[in-house]
Amino acid sequence: MSRRVSPGLxxxxxxxxxxxxxxxxxxxxxxxxxxxxLAEGWSRAAHSAATIEIPTDIPNASDRTNALIQALKAMNGVTNIQKLSTDKVQELLSPWLGQPVGSHKGLPGLSLPEVLIVAHTPGTDLTTTVHDTLPEAVLQEDLQWGQRLERLGTSLTGCAWLAVTLIAAIAALSIGMTVRRSVAAQKRAVEIVHALGAADLTISSHIAGRAALLSFLGGIAGLVLLTPLTTSLATTLSPFAHQSALPTAFPTTLDGWWTTLRILPSSLLKELGALPFIAACLGWLTAQGVVLVWLRRLP
Structure with missing residues (x-):
């Protein structure tokens, strides 16, 4: 029976x-x-930093800026203050403003602010001090961007899991159609074996086992096809791993691939490793259901 019922699989x-x-x-x-x-890295950095922009065209800008710096240093929770001069801001913005890097010639009609980067412990409120000392200053807590990125990450997480669920549903439907066509092609052989007393569960289990095996092999093949893409992702994420031994170019050897893949989160590696087993379970359950329903319709 096994050679005649399941050759289509x-x-x-x-x-x-x-x-x-x-x-x-x-x-x-x-x-x-x-x-x-990326979102987690931004969120961690954003929880403890703020940016203060100070216009340079206000009266006594230099003295008032120094007074603000002293007021911030006197606050509990402020750990570091970095002052970016207008020249430094111009250098940072030069790719967008069209100013050559290293040139200190100002752009006509453009007044760039001084920028303070204030590192502080989570929960420190700089608003009152900044507004009381220098009302013209613009305070931007990076935490707001961190919260936005966190919400974005949550939304994308839901979309990704929805996509995975839809893929699983489509896979189950396709496997069911494939198994049904295979069994229908062997209808005469199945009817004979069924009439001789073979239990429905015995027939369905045999076909489901073949479907699970082929699904598992397909899952392994899918992981092999996925390897270059995950390696590319690992290479892209390597600057964020803060490990000097990481490769910065796409690896071309087996050792290079393994070294690069090791920087991927263990949760992702476990999820990817589970895909062939999930495919096998999905193939087995789908084939069982399809064959049992088909057998029950036999006269």
């Missing part, structure tokens, strides 16, 4: 289908991990 359609679905699910998870890594 030995074709390349089912493994190829699962490989493509695994590739799509892995892409969604890898993209999600990259976005979360």
């Amino acid at each position: 030995r074709s390349g359609s089912l493994p190829l289908l699962v490989a493509l679905m695994t590739l799509l699910a892995g892409l969604a998870l890898a993209g999600l991990t990259g976005i979360q890594a």
Whole structure:
């Protein structure tokens, strides 16, 4: 029976289908991990920093700026103050303003502010001190951007998991159609074996086992196809890992691939490693259900 009932499951359609679905699910998870890594890095930095812009065209700008710096240093919770001069701000903005880097010639009609970067402990409120000392100054807490990025990360997380759920649903539907066509092609053989007394569960379990095996192999193939993409993601994320031994170019050797992949979050590696097993379980459950329903319709 096994040679006659399930030859259709030995074709390349089912493994190829699962490989493509695994590739799509892995892409969604890898993209999600990259976005979360960037958002978390920004969020950690934003929780303890603020930017203060001070116009340079106000009366006594230099003295009032120094007074603000002294007031901030006297605050509990302020850990560091970095002052960026107008020349430094101009240098940082030169790619957008069209000013050559290193040139100290001002742009006509453009007055750039001085900028203070204030590092502080979480929960420190600088608003009152800044507004009382220098009302013209503009205070921007980086925490606001961190909260926005956190909300963005949460939204993208939901979208990624929705995409994975839809991929799983499409995979189950496609596997079910493939298994049903395979069983229908062997209808006469199944009817004979069924009439001889073979239990429905025995027949369905045999076919489901083949479907699970082919789905697992398809999942492995999908991970192999996904390897260059995850390696590229790891190379892109390497500057954020703060490890000097990390490669900065795309690896071309097996050792280079392994070294690069090690910087990926362990949660992502576990999720990717679980995809073939999830595909196998999905294939087994789908095949069981489809075959049992089909057998119950036999006269």
